[in-house]
Amino acid sequence: MKAFQLEDTCGIGGLMLRCNLEKPEPGPDEVLIRVRAASLNFRDYIVAHGQYPVGVKPCVIPLSDGAGDVVEIGISVTTVKVGDRVAGCFFPDWVSGPLTQEIFQRSLGGPLDGMLAEYVVLPQRAVIPFPEHLSYQEAATLPNAGVTAWHALVKAGRIRAGQTVLLLGTGGVSLFALQFAKLHSAIVIQTSSSDEKLERARAMGADYLINYENTPEWDEEVMKLTDGRGVDIVVEVGGAQTLERSLRAARFGGMVTLIGLMAGFGKIDPLPLILRSIRMYGINVGSADMFRAMNLAIATSGLHPVITRTFPFDHANYAYAYQFNQTEDHFGKTVITV
Template identity: 45%
Template structure:
């Protein structure tokens, strides 16, 4: 089969397209013919050796893939040939709290991922795709959407009329917007682009803040909330935005620490964390149970993921370069050509 492989830390253009043996599923696994996969910011870091966990080489990259089951292991009873399926980001985290085995089962980081014509999934860490979703749409769910669900619902216990702050218009934030609106929450979203903010409004954002126009954007968030602050912020920036995010959270609120888009430095300690009794929760994707709950809720509300741009499998490197420009709104996908 054709596949891509990260072998060095020399960046996107060092990713190799290779021929590999098509894998054979073990008794508890399924073999999936790839129809679509999607990129996450983590995938950029892995090409540069900048990912602090699950950074093994050589590795077939990408965690998020959707496809058709073409072979099943002898013990598999929950999938059949022809089923449409996605796999959980962690292939050994079914439910509950994660352990070392789960942390060492991240697709596209510690075990081979999905940027190949065929890939292997654990049957008990895989989920059927609802009929209303295309393969490309389904391929966006395992990392970004599950991360947003974990932060807002599993940890944040989102309730109607809660207020959520979303930083930027990448995959996690846009899924966070869609989930929050479906569950009756109010949303504030930031961007440096008025065009992107207008698109977020079309998706239901209640308030928008341009952080280029308003560099002290935390003050704008507090104005919007009449000085009260938000119940939960999806903090995807890291050190460069943590202090401002902390200032936006109401007493006893939650700051879901998800990303490192502004750099790999550790976030500073904010005194607001103490004085407002904030809960700082690290979010690292989620369990298969969370993915199942997410998919069920998306189906109930007929939520369609926002796909920015699609690339053919043969042009996968172009997809990476498009992500590197940071112009996308929502998700970038790669689709099979056969």
């Protein structure tokens, strides 16, 4: 079968197409999936550059996110059948309950082979049917960005109608969070460095827009927009370079769900966290149970994920370059068709 492997972790240049790998065979409790689409996340950049905190398998098949068809099942499999359209779970061992160290050390596209291949084998607990109205490309965006946004707002944030949410940027997680916030009748403040992207976010339901290039003290603008109260939930994807402003933008007793490190690492001043009694919650994607709950909401609402561009399988290296160069037209998810 064909698959891409990371021959080294020095960057995108280590991504190599292999055409003669052995097709995997499912065990008794496993499912063989013919992959139809896979999607990229910022985490894949970290993996490619050797910065993933739990390490990377030698010559790993990258990408945690993918969707396809069930083509073979083991004799003990009861949850799916041949022909089902399914997506894989980021953490194959996380079914429900809290995340543990053992679960965290086993994720697709890093410690374990991922989805950038024609065929993959996963345990049945990690194989999730996706809503009928979604394409393979749309379903391939769900396992990381979709579940992460659901975990941040719904599971951890317990979002309610009328609450105010601050979303940073217009990447995959932030746009899923925008859609989920509006499903729950929340008020959304969206930031971006692009007025064009902000207008697209407005068309999706964002209530207030802040261009952080024009308004570098965007936390102060958030306080003005909320009459000095602050927001109930911040979906923080930037990391150390944006976290202090996110803390200052949250209301007294509010929550900051910490997801990404796109703006880099560094130290932060914890004083706003203490003075405003803010809860800060680290998000690492989510469980299979969260995935199923999210899918039910997506199916009921008819929601469609936002895809900025798709690339053919043989051009996966171009998809990587597009995703991580953050071009002006990048808005939502980058997908590779298999």
